[in-house]
Amino acid sequence: MPVEVRRRVPAPLLFVLGGVSMYVGAALAVGLFDTLSPSAVAVLRLLGAAAVLLAWRRPGRSAWRGSALVGAAAFGLATGLMNLAFYEAIARLPLGTAVAIEFCGPVAVAAVASRRPRDVAAVVLAAVGVLLIADVRWSGSPSGVLWALAAATMWAAYILLARRVAVSGGGLDGMAVGFTVAAVVLSPVLLASPLTPLADPQILLLAVGVGVLSSVVPYVLDQIVLRRVGQARFAVMLALLPATATVIGLVALGQVPGALEAAGIAAVVAAVALRSRDGDVHPA
Known part of the structure; x- marks a missing residue:
């Protein structure tokens, strides 16, 4: 996205575009749950994202050394563990319950x-x-609640670590390095699933698609948004994600929201508007 165009697009709109991409990727991931465990799908998503980012960015040697490597690795692991824990949670709990519990993370960051x-x-x-x-x-099962709470913790860590990567000046390169490190560290998880599906080119292609749509596009947009707003405002904006999912359900699946859902969307939009009117100090 050209810099001039990027600056003209409001940060909430960029964030919503990232959310739309994320949910399209989630739709692709559903097809993978039939043949692979949720954790394996999460790791394949990470591997696909890492491969695309490495081919695109080709980080220099400085990105693989010292504090830059440590920060990127921490960011990548938080992201990978967040996705893994959430996939495991929705395999055990209703999606609404898992999402609500997971939002304890960003809401806590905003409150602090x-x-x-x-x-x-x-x-x-x-x-x-x-x-x-x-x-x-x-x-739901106690293990499902624990997985959702783990996802909430990793989501809070993601917000804090992504901010550091964004303001350090090595956002996309740091993301490529972080995802690569996380993919290597978490790759043994694949051994817990049958290896036969991994030989199917269609499965691998779907994994790359899920990685691009669910990780590369939304997280790149997150980096852009994080450069323009503070952590508290970004954490509040995360509440747009369930609202975005509700709208996509209405348009694509004909799922008409009930009165409580409509009230929730209104409350979320009001929260973002209220926080957005207060200008944050922009990073240099």
Whole structure:
């Protein structure tokens, strides 16, 4: 995306575009659950994203050394573990429940980073909106709840580490390095699944597609957004994801939201608008 065009596009719109890409990738991932475990799908998604980013960016030697490598590796592992834990959670819990629990992470980041009363109000609105949209049901296996809480923890870590990678000046290169390190570290997870499907070119092609749509595109847009807004505002904007999913369900699948879901969407939009009016100090 050209720099001038990128600057003219509002940060919330960029974030929504990333969310749309993420959910299209999730639709592709559903087809992989029939032949592979959720953890294996998450690792294949990471491998696909790493391969595409390495071919695109070709990070120089400096990106593989010292503090740059450590920061990128921590970011990549947080991202990979977040995806792995979430896939395992939705295999055991209703999607709405898993999403609601996972949102404890970004909401906590926003609350800790808040400094003004309107920030707190925005966080409360976002939390209420997410709970309404997700239609939380506290049922399911204890292991599913633990996986969802693990995903929430990794999501909070992702926000903090992604911000550091973004402002360090090596955002996309750092992402390529981080995803590569995480793919290598987590690749033994694939051994827990049958290896026969991995020989199918169609499976591998789907994995690359899931990696690009669910990781490369949304996380690249995250880097752009993070350069323009603070951590608290970014964490509130994450609440747009369930709203985006609801709209996609309405348009593509004819899923009409109920009264609670509509109220949740309104609360989320209000939270983003409230927080957006307060300008953050932009990083140099």
